[in-house]
Amino acid sequence: MSVEQQGQPLSAEDDVIIIKELNKWYGSFHVLKDINLNVKRGEKIVICGPSGSGKSTMIRCINRLEEFQRGSLIVNGVEMIEDVKNIEAIRREVGMVFQHFNLFPHLTILENLTLGPIWVQKKPKEEAEATAMKYLERVKIPDQANKFPGQLSGGQQQRVAIARSLCMSPQIMLFDEPTSALDPEMIKEVLDVMVELADEGMTMLCVTHEMGFAKKVADRVIFMDGGEIVEQNTPHEFFDNPETDRLQLFLSQILEH
Amino acid sequence: MSKEHMPEVRPVKSGSFFNNPRNRALIYQAILLFGLGFFFYTIVSNALSNMEARGIKSGFGFLFTTSGFDILMSLVDYSATDTYGRTFLVGLLNTILVSIIGIFLATIVGFLMGVAYFSPNWLIKRLSIVYVETFRNIPLLLQVFFWYFAVLAALPDVRDSISFGESVFLNVRGLFFPEIIDEAGSGFVYAALAAAIVAIIVLRKWAHKRQDETGDQFPVFLTSIGILIGLPLLALIVSGNPFHLEYPEASRFNIRGGISVIPELMALTLALTVYTGAFIAEAVRAGVQSVPHGQTEAARSIGLKESRIMSLIVVPQAMRVIVPLLNSEYQSLVKNSTLATAIGYPDLFTVFVGTSLNQTGQAIEIVFMTMAVYFVINMTISFLMNRVNDSVALAERK
Numbered sequence A: 001m002s003v004e005q006q007g008q009p010l011s012a013e014d015d016v017i018i019i020k021e022l023n024k025w026y027g028s029f030h031v032l033k034d035i036n037l038n039v040k041r042g043e044k045i046v047i048c049g050p051s052g053s054g055k056s057t058m059i060r061c062i063n064r065l066e067e068f069q070r071g072s073l074i075v076n077g078v079e080m081i082e083d084v085k086n087i088e089a090i091r092r093e094v095g096m097v098f099q100h101f102n103l104f105p106h107l108t109i110l111e112n113l114t115l116g117p118i119w120v121q122k123k124p125k126e127e128a129e130a131t132a133m134k135y136l137e138r139v140k141i142p143d144q145a146n147k148f149p150g151q152l153s154g155g156q157q158q159r160v161a162i163a164r165s166l167c168m169s170p171q172i173m174l175f176d177e178p179t180s181a182l183d184p185e186m187i188k189e190v191l192d193v194m195v196e197l198a199d200e201g202m203t204m205l206c207v208t209h210e211m212g213f214a215k216k217v218a219d220r221v222i223f224m225d226g227g228e229i230v231e232q233n234t235p236h237e238f239f240d241n242p243e244t245d246r247l248q249l250f251l252s253q254i255l256e257h
Numbered sequence B: 001m002s003k004e005h006m007p008e009v010r011p012v013k014s015g016s017f018f019n020n021p022r023n024r025a026l027i028y029q030a031i032l033l034f035g036l037g038f039f040f041y042t043i044v045s046n047a048l049s050n051m052e053a054r055g056i057k058s059g060f061g062f063l064f065t066t067s068g069f070d071i072l073m074s075l076v077d078y079s080a081t082d083t084y085g086r087t088f089l090v091g092l093l094n095t096i097l098v099s100i101i102g103i104f105l106a107t108i109v110g111f112l113m114g115v116a117y118f119s120p121n122w123l124i125k126r127l128s129i130v131y132v133e134t135f136r137n138i139p140l141l142l143q144v145f146f147w148y149f150a151v152l153a154a155l156p157d158v159r160d161s162i163s164f165g166e167s168v169f170l171n172v173r174g175l176f177f178p179e180i181i182d183e184a185g186s187g188f189v190y191a192a193l194a195a196a197i198v199a200i201i202v203l204r205k206w207a208h209k210r211q212d213e214t215g216d217q218f219p220v221f222l223t224s225i226g227i228l229i230g231l232p233l234l235a236l237i238v239s240g241n242p243f244h245l246e247y248p249e250a251s252r253f254n255i256r257g258g259i260s261v262i263p264e265l266m267a268l269t270l271a272l273t274v275y276t277g278a279f280i281a282e283a284v285r286a287g288v289q290s291v292p293h294g295q296t297e298a299a300r301s302i303g304l305k306e307s308r309i310m311s312l313i314v315v316p317q318a319m320r321v322i323v324p325l326l327n328s329e330y331q332s333l334v335k336n337s338t339l340a341t342a343i344g345y346p347d348l349f350t351v352f353v354g355t356s357l358n359q360t361g362q363a364i365e366i367v368f369m370t371m372a373v374y375f376v377i378n379m380t381i382s383f384l385m386n387r388v389n390d391s392v393a394l395a396e397r398k
């Protein structure tokens, strides 16, 4: 299939995501305004901003959980068009981790992990299970393989969710506030897994307000407000020398806590 | 902690046997049981002495005496010279017939209408909403009358039957369609049908195993349909069609031959189907809505196709809500089938609790036998649906 063979990036600069002039409306409400963003292979980007600023909406456009009305989006060399096969091809390249884990409650942990490899990648069961166990070991819960999601703690569930995405060997990982539904003592175990993943060179876009994580792994931090990318910079500059008033205000608010 | 600081404990104890909660519960239950026993004893002994006063012999001897009345429709041979025992059987079979057809059709209508609610097509979604709201909120008895007196009674006379290709006729006397009559060699075709079913079961197993081993998927559903139609069809052609159709023949005043469905059965089936279908549609809607949208999004994010998301993620979770509701809808349908009596469909209630009781006066025996029948039918439904429920619920094991 042509769509799959275009897996190599077109851009000389090795941009794995190219977002141009992206605009989205909910009815008459303009959620995303002229978003331009290029992401290099292996780059780690943290996105923050006030509630309702469009952070989730933007990253959800990347794997087409949200549609957009204007602009263009190229993911790993495949341009997003209105075509079911095309959308499925892009989704195979992009993994996503949600705030509320969204594990499949009627399947065991192992079945959660092998579902994609078996039904999407058409792998033999044994191979899929071997891969699944490999990733469960990486997120440090191989002993939970035969339990059901409801029997795991929040932190364990989120690590399973990360492993579930990794089983599809994605080129890009999206995280939408992966730790904000977790109790404080579980946040670290999830962040540790994400840091490891970053160290291995995964391309990551992460919506989070965990500033420690941003400082530690991000190559670039993006501030969104009112549907726009207001400011972006290296973590150092971003936190120490915020340029715009809006970012200064935002940082002062989150640092108060 | 030193002893002086312990608050003083003063046990409030009456020491009475009657103040122990366990004993109390036992006593209440004993009183209730005694009361109930006395209540039923009074009713039964009253009824028995009434029957005695009117010269009716109690017991089940009446089942072997001649009933002396005709029944509009029966699935087994029956005439007025048969016994009440046979009357019971005829009624029972008619009840089972209308229940099975009703459950089958209501399930199809209910699932279609329930799924229609989620259609992106405005008109189809509206249709589903209007259907559910309308038929759920009108008394069932009224709906039975509607179909019987307003719709079916308005059909043309036999003379002006609505005919479909001169083989299916619809008129005020009912629905008439051809009957398939076996000829020599027809067993071959039935054998092919059985072989097709076995082949499909084997195919499913094989496809599952192959997918586990190699990852290759096989279009099981389409192939199964192909086998199910193809194999018997092939047998039919090879054996030179060992069947013939007996067509209903319309004369001036009557239609003879073929299979006929009396309007009473049609009206009752329609009413039960449409009414119960509305509740099943509602159950399906509730089931699908009970699956959070995040489930679909997570499934999309790993690249699953929409049809697979439905079959692997949404349906299995929705079924856990739908199956228990289906169980109670099926049971309601069976109980509601007694409304047959309002339009004279000869179900068990009509011929047994109606006519037979009237003629024999054996109220206790007849009422209890009939109660037992509905009880057993509904327990059977419960049993079967619980098995289904186990298979959909087992998956979670919380």
Ligand SMILES: Nc1ncnc2c1ncn2[C@@H]1O[C@H](COP(=O)(O)OP(=O)(O)OP(=O)(O)O)[C@@H](O)[C@H]1O
Pocket (backbone or CB within 6 Å): A026, A029, A031, A049, A050, A051, A052, A053, A054, A055, A056, A057, A058
């Ligand atoms: N389905 C929808 N229909 C209409 N408006 C929506 C819809 N989804 C989101 N919005 C609006 O779009 C805006 C952006 O939402 P989004 O979820 O992207 O914000 P966010 O930056 O992720 O916020 P948060 O930090 O609270 O998660 C919000 O104002 C929200 O109310």
Ligand SMILES: [Mg+2]
Pocket (backbone or CB within 6 Å): A055, A056, A057, A176, A177
């Ligand atoms: Mg959000």
